[in-house]
Amino acid sequence: MQLAQRQQQEKIIAALRVQPKIDPQAELRRSIDFIKKYVKATGMQTTVLGISGGQDSTLTGKLAQLAMNELRQETYSTAYQFIAVRLPYGEQADESDAMAAIEYIGADQVVRIDIKPATDAAVAAVTASGATVSDFNKGNIKARQRMISQYAIAGAQRGLVLGTDHAAEAVTGFYTKFGDGACDLTPLWRLDKRQGKELLQMLAAPERLYKKIPTADLEDQRPALPDEAALGVTYQEIDDFLEGHDIAERPAAIIENLYQRTAHKRHAPVTVFDTFWKTR
Numbered sequence: 001m002q003l004a005q006r007q008q009q010e011k012i013i014a015a016l017r018v019q020p021k022i023d024p025q026a027e028l029r030r031s032i033d034f035i036k037k038y039v040k041a042t043g044m045q046t047t048v049l050g051i052s053g054g055q056d057s058t059l060t061g062k063l064a065q066l067a068m069n070e071l072r073q074e075t076y077s078t079a080y081q082f083i084a085v086r087l088p089y090g091e092q093a094d095e096s097d098a099m100a101a102i103e104y105i106g107a108d109q110v111v112r113i114d115i116k117p118a119t120d121a122a123v124a125a126v127t128a129s130g131a132t133v134s135d136f137n138k139g140n141i142k143a144r145q146r147m148i149s150q151y152a153i154a155g156a157q158r159g160l161v162l163g164t165d166h167a168a169e170a171v172t173g174f175y176t177k178f179g180d181g182a183c184d185l186t187p188l189w190r191l192d193k194r195q196g197k198e199l200l201q202m203l204a205a206p207e208r209l210y211k212k213i214p215t216a217d218l219e220d221q222r223p224a225l226p227d228e229a230a231l232g233v234t235y236q237e238i239d240d241f242l243e244g245h246d247i248a249e250r251p252a253a254i255i256e257n258l259y260q261r262t263a264h265k266r267h268a269p270v271t272v273f274d275t276f277w278k279t280r
């Protein structure tokens with residue numbers, strides 16, 4: 001990597017608060033305590049999260065369930081509950097992984113909402129207006145439909161919606177703005193993908209859930225497209241970059257370019273007072 005790339009790498013690591021090495025036990029406790037304190041401070045009672053069958057929602061769901069268990073024990077109130085939400089678009093090919101994740105988490109409540117009718121209705125209404133909706137853009141509508149469903153559940157049950165964003169997704173902006181990017185708290189934020197795996201291993205998760213190929217699985221025409229194929233860079237390269245290693249120039253340039261291009265996603269909506277977008 002060139003000097004300018006190294007300097008940019010250091011800035012990104014500092015901005016995303018990634019540590020080169022973690023103590024998994026300490027990070028586990030940190031996230032659980034964060035969820036507990038936030039729930040208590042806000043007077044809310046439940047935590048709500050879509051469970052896809054992938055690594056990130058398995059880990060975030062497990063942390064939330066452990067936090068709710070502790071809150072129940074400490075307060076003698078059964079009101080504290082974790083609500084796992086299944087949000088398939090019609091039939092989900094890897095449904096068995098999602099169910100394995102829910103079983104592993106031991107979720108207090110499980111809610112299932114098929115997002116297909118609402119997604120298809122939105123696509124039809126937009127198309128009827130004369131606008132086109134690409135398969136890619138429809139994928140983002142699916143992610144936003146999942147957000148709507150989770151907020152509906154949270155609104156009905158004094159809930160907070162959890163997000164699964166972590167450093168390896170935040171750095172590339174690999175999430176739908178106001179879709180899976182919209183949530184109330186992100187317990188994994190600061191961890192990269194392999195650090196998340198370390199936590200799941202420590203929590204004795206089934207191997208299939210943390211060894212699974214990461215996918216947003218949003219497109220009809222390219223089902224289960226691996227994130228790494230969509231991004232053009234591997235999670236190993238992203239994690240190495242975030243942990244401060246000297247990676248090859250090509251993946252470093254891809255990561256830095258994605259970081260710049262997606263800066264708007266890591267900020268609240270732009271106002272006349274914002275200047276971050278002028279620095280490119």
Ligand SMILES: NC(=O)c1ccc[n+]([C@@H]2O[C@H](COP(=O)([O-])OP(=O)(O)OC[C@H]3O[C@@H](n4cnc5c(N)ncnc54)[C@H](O)[C@@H]3O)[C@@H](O)[C@H]2O)c1
Pocket residue numbers: 136137139140173174175176177178216217218219225226227230264270
């Ligand atoms: N692999 C899949 O199955 C799949 C499918 C769809 C989306 N995705 C992923 O989900 C993510 C979402 O895609 P996306 O980023 O194209 O859509 P997005 O909706 O998250 O973000 C794009 C939108 O952000 C706004 N925007 C763009 N540049 C801006 C700027 N400089 N300032 C302020 N606002 C700006 C615009 O409204 C634009 O439509 C991507 O990472 C994508 O790869 C994956």
Ligand SMILES: Nc1ncnc2c1ncn2[C@@H]1O[C@H](COP(=O)(O)O)[C@@H](O)[C@H]1O
Pocket residue numbers: 049050051052054056057085086087088089092146164175180214215216217
């Ligand atoms: N099929 C799904 N069911 C429930 N929740 C889902 C589903 N797909 C995605 N989610 C939620 O969105 C985030 C982000 O997923 P990515 O794979 O990172 O795009 C995921 O953690 C679930 O909470």
Ligand SMILES: O=P(O)(O)OP(=O)(O)O
Pocket residue numbers: 052053054055056057058164213214215216
């Ligand atoms: O967000 P998830 O749970 O779908 O994990 P992944 O990003 O690894 O698909």
Ligand SMILES: [Mg+2]
Pocket residue numbers: 052054214215216217
């Ligand atoms: Mg996924």
